[in-house]
Amino acid sequence: MIASGVLHVMVIAAATVAWPHAIEQSEEIPSVVPVDLVTIADVTNIAPSAQETPKAETPPEPTPPQPQAAAPPPPQAEVAPPEPDKPSPPKEEQKNASAPPNPVRPRRKPAPDQQKFDVDTVLALLDKRAPKPPPAPPPPPNAKPAETTVKGLGAQDAFTMDLKDALLAQMRECWNVPVGAPNPEQLIVQVRVFLAQDGSLAQPPSLEPASRAAAAANPYMRTAAEAALRAVSVCEPYKRLPPNKYDAWREIVMTFDPSKMIGR
Amino acid sequence: MMARHERFSHFRRHLTFAAVLALGFVLAGFPGAQAALQVRVDQGVTEPIPLAIPDFLGAGQSGKDVATVVRADLERSGLFRSLNPASFIEKITDINTPPRFGDWRTIQAQGLVTGQSSLQPDGRLKVDFRLWDIFGESQMVGLQFTTTPENWRRIAHLVSDSIYERITGEKGYFDTRIVFISESGPKLNRRKRLAVMDQDGANPVFLTQGDYLVLTPRFNPTAQMIAYMSYIQNRPRVYLFDLETGRQEVLGNFPNMTFSPRFSPDGKSVVMALETNGNSEIYIMDLATRTSKRLTNDPAIDTAPSFSPDGKQITFESNRGGSQQVYVMNADGSNVHRISFGQGKNGTPVWSPRGDLIAFTKITPDYFGVGVMRPDGSGERLLTHGWQDEGPSWAPNGRVIMFTRTLQAGAGGVGAGSQIWSVDITGRNERRVLSPGDASDPAWSPLIQ
Numbered sequence: 001m002i003a004s005g006v007l008h009v010m011v012i013a014a015a016t017v018a019w020p021h022a023i024e025q026s027e028e029i030p031s032v033v034p035v036d037l038v039t040i041a042d043v044t045n046i047a048p049s050a051q052e053t054p055k056a057e058t059p060p061e062p063t064p065p066q067p068q069a070a071a072p073p074p075p076q077a078e079v080a081p082p083e084p085d086k087p088s089p090p091k092e093e094q095k096n097a098s099a100p101p102n103p104v105r106p107r108r109k110p111a112p113d114q115q116k117f118d119v120d121t122v123l124a125l126l127d128k129r130a131p132k133p134p135p136a137p138p139p140p141p142n143a144k145p146a147e148t149t150v151k152g153l154g155a156q157d158a159f160t161m162d163l164k165d166a167l168l169a170q171m172r173e174c175w176n177v178p179v180g181a182p183n184p185e186q187l188i189v190q191v192r193v194f195l196a197q198d199g200s201l202a203q204p205p206s207l208e209p210a211s212r213a214a215a216a217a218n219p220y221m222r223t224a225a226e227a228a229l230r231a232v233s234v235c236e237p238y239k240r241l242p243p244n245k246y247d248a249w250r251e252i253v254m255t256f257d258p259s260k261m262i263g264r
Numbered sequence: 265m266m267a268r269h270e271r272f273s274h275f276r277r278h279l280t281f282a283a284v285l286a287l288g289f290v291l292a293g294f295p296g297a298q299a300a301l302q303v304r305v306d307q308g309v310t311e312p313i314p315l316a317i318p319d320f321l322g323a324g325q326s327g328k329d330v331a332t333v334v335r336a337d338l339e340r341s342g343l344f345r346s347l348n349p350a351s352f353i354e355k356i357t358d359i360n361t362p363p364r365f366g367d368w369r370t371i372q373a374q375g376l377v378t379g380q381s382s383l384q385p386d387g388r389l390k391v392d393f394r395l396w397d398i399f400g401e402s403q404m405v406g407l408q409f410t411t412t413p414e415n416w417r418r419i420a421h422l423v424s425d426s427i428y429e430r431i432t433g434e435k436g437y438f439d440t441r442i443v444f445i446s447e448s449g450p451k452l453n454r455r456k457r458l459a460v461m462d463q464d465g466a467n468p469v470f471l472t473q474g475d476y477l478v479l480t481p482r483f484n485p486t487a488q489m490i491a492y493m494s495y496i497q498n499r500p501r502v503y504l505f506d507l508e509t510g511r512q513e514v515l516g517n518f519p520n521m522t523f524s525p526r527f528s529p530d531g532k533s534v535v536m537a538l539e540t541n542g543n544s545e546i547y548i549m550d551l552a553t554r555t556s557k558r559l560t561n562d563p564a565i566d567t568a569p570s571f572s573p574d575g576k577q578i579t580f581e582s583n584r585g586g587s588q589q590v591y592v593m594n595a596d597g598s599n600v601h602r603i604s605f606g607q608g609k610n611g612t613p614v615w616s617p618r619g620d621l622i623a624f625t626k627i628t629p630d631y632f633g634v635g636v637m638r639p640d641g642s643g644e645r646l647l648t649h650g651w652q653d654e655g656p657s658w659a660p661n662g663r664v665i666m667f668t669r670t671l672q673a674g675a676g677g678v679g680a681g682s683q684i685w686s687v688d689i690t691g692r693n694e695r696r697v698l699s700p701g702d703a704s705d706p707a708w709s710p711l712i713q
Contacts, residue, residue, distance in 0.1 A: 172307040173309065221433075223432055
C-alpha cells in the first residue's frame with residue numbers, strides 16, 4: 001500500500017514536474033518532489049541493491065586479469081547463491097553506501113565514455129542506490145532488471161527457500177487446521193498478505209478471488225478461509241523475515257493446504 | 265528564439281528526468297515489479313480455538329447459568345477453549361456496542377461471545393447473544409431466543425449450536441438428546457433400563473423400570489419415537505416407544521426374534537433383523553401399513569442394518585464371507601458388496617448423517633475399537649482402541665461419535681462396567697459422557713425440532 005502510494009505520488013510528481021513545468025513554473029517543484037522520492041527509494045530499494053554491491057567488491061579482485069566485460073558477470077551470478085547466507089556483511093556495507101564507491105571507482109573510469117547522456121542528474125541519483133561495477137556500461141534503468149534477473153537465478157532460489165522456511169516455521173504454529181470437514185483435503189485456500197517492514201500486517205489479509213468465491217458458496221470453505229485469515233492475523237508480527245530483504249516478502253500469497261494434516 | 269529553445273530544452277530535461285526517475289523506481293524494486301512470494305502452508309496445528317465467553321448480562325442467575333452451559337458445550341466439543349474470565353480486560357456492560365477488540369486480542373481471544381438474558385413481562389425468558397470475530401473486528405452472528413424459564417438449558421444449547429455452526433461451518437449438536445441403556449445392580453442380576461438424557465448428561469429420565477431386558481434403542485428422525493428391542497415376556501422383539509405419550513407397542517407380529525432396529529431417514533419405515541432357525545435376515549417394515557419385506561437372503565447371519573442419509577443404500581454386517589464384515593447394498597436389497605477388508609472382524613456399521621463415512625466396531629483378539637471408513641471401504645481409520653469399545657452412534661452433524669466402552673475388570677472384578685464415551689471423527693477429543701450409573705448402547709438424537 002505504502003509503496004503503491006509512493007508510486008502514485010511519484011507519477012503525479014513526475015507529471016507535476018514535467019507537464020506543469022512546460023506550461024509555466026519550472027524551478028521550485030522539482031526540488032521538492034525528489035526529496036520524498038529519494039527518501040522512500042532508500043527504504044524500498046537500497047536493500048537489494050546494496051546486497052549486491054558487496055558481491056561486486058569481491059569480484060573486482062579477479063577482474064583485473066579479465067578486463068573484458070562479458071566474462072566477469074557470470075561468475076558474480078554463480079557466486080551469489082552462497083553469499084546470501086551471510087547477510088551481515090551486506091548490511092554493514094549498505095549503511096556505508098557512501099564509502100564503497102572507493103573500490104568501485106576504478107571501474108567507473110571506463111564507464112564515463114558511455115555515460116554521456118542527458119540524464120546525468122538521474123544517474124547520480126541512481127548511482128547512490130546501485131554503485132555496482134559490472135552493470136556500469138548499460139544505462140541505469142537497465143541495471144535494476146539485470147540485478148534481479150542475473151542474481152535471481154541462483155541466489156533468489158536459495159534465498160526464497162530460506163524465506164519460505166522462515167514463514168512456514170511461523171505459520172505452522174498459527175494455522176489451526178479445520179480437519180473435521182468432509183473431504184478436508186479439498187479445502188485449499190489462498191490468501192494475499194501485505195506486510196510492513198517491521199513484520200506487521202500492512203493491511204488485513206485478503207482472500208484470492210477463487211477462494212473468496214468458494215467461501216461464499218460453501219460453508220466448509222468459509223470455515224477454511226476464516227481459519228486461514230485468522231492464522232495470518234494470529235501470526236503477526238512476522239519477525240523471522242530479514243528486514244534487508246523486505247522487497248522479497250512485502251507481498252505474499254499463502255496457499256493453505258490441509259491435505260497433509262488429515263487421516264491420522 | 266534562444267530563450268524558447270532553452271526553455272524547451274529545459275522542459276525536455278525535466279521530462280526525461282521525471283520519466284527516467286519513474287522508470288527507475290518501477291524497475292528498482294517497486295512492489296508491482298516484484299512478484300508476490302508464493303508460500304504453500306501445509307503444516308499447522310489442531311488446537312481448540314480460544315473463545316472468551318463472559319457471563320451473560322442480566323439480573324438473576326440465568327445469564328450466568330446460560331454462559332456456563334455454553335462454555336461447557338463448546339469446550340466438550342474439543343474445538344474450542346474457553347478463556348479464564350479472570351484474564352478479561354474489558355468488562356462487557358452493553359452487548360449492543362462493539363467490544364474493544366484490542367483488549368480481547370491481548371488475551372489471545374479469537375472470538376468473543378456476549379449475551380444478555382432478561383425476563384419478559386409475560387414471564388418468558390429472552391436471551392440475546394452476539395459472537396464477535398476479534399481479528400476481523402466484526403460480528404459473526406447475533407441471535408435472540410425466547411422460551412419459558414425452565415427451558416433455559418435448551419436456549420444455552422441453541423446458543424452453543426449457533427456459535428459452533430458459524431465457526432465450523434457445520435450444524436451443531438448440542439440441542440440433542442441421547443437414548444441409552446442405563447445399567448445398575450450386580451453383574452448376575454443386572455437391571456437394564458431404557459433412558460434418555462441431554463447430550464451433556466443433564467435431565468436424565470428413565471423410560472422403563474427394568475423389569476425386562478432392553479437393548480439397542482434408536483431415535484426416529486423427529487426424536488419423538490424410539491425403536492428398541494425388549495425381552496418382554498421373554499420374547500425378544502422390536503418395540504416402539506412414543507416419548508410424547510409414553511406408549512409402547514411391539515413392531516410387527518413376527519413369530520421369531522426381531523432385533524437391531526433402525527429408522528429410515530424419512531422415518532416412515534424401520535429396518536431390522538429377523539431370526540429364523542438360526543439364520544437372520546434383514547427386513548424393512550413400513551410403519552404406516554405395517555407390511556414388511558425381506559431385503560437379504562443368505563444362509564449366513566445378516567444384521568445391524570443402517571440407511572445411508574439419502575435412503576438409497578443400507579450398510580449392514582454379515583458373516584457370509586466367512587467372518588463378520590461390513591457390507592453395503594441398495595435399499596431394495598440388490599447389489600450386495602463387502603466393503604471392509606481390514607484386520608480382524610468388523611461389525612455394527614452406522615452410516616454418517618453426513619454420508620461421507622461409515623462408523624463400525626473393529627473386533628480383534630486383543631482389542632475392540634471404533635473406526636470409520638468411506639462407503640466404498642477406503643480410508644479405514646481406527647478412532648478408538650480399548651478393551652471393549654463398540655456400538656458407534658453419530659452426532660447429527662456427522663462430526664462426533666458416541667460409543668460404549670466396557671472396562672476390563674481389575675483384581676476382584678473391581679473397575680468393570682460400561683460407560684458412554686465420545687470421540688471426534690479425527691480421532692481426537694476422546695471423552696466420557698456423564699450418565700447416571702453405568703450406561704451402554706447410546707444413540708444420538710437428531711437436532712431437536
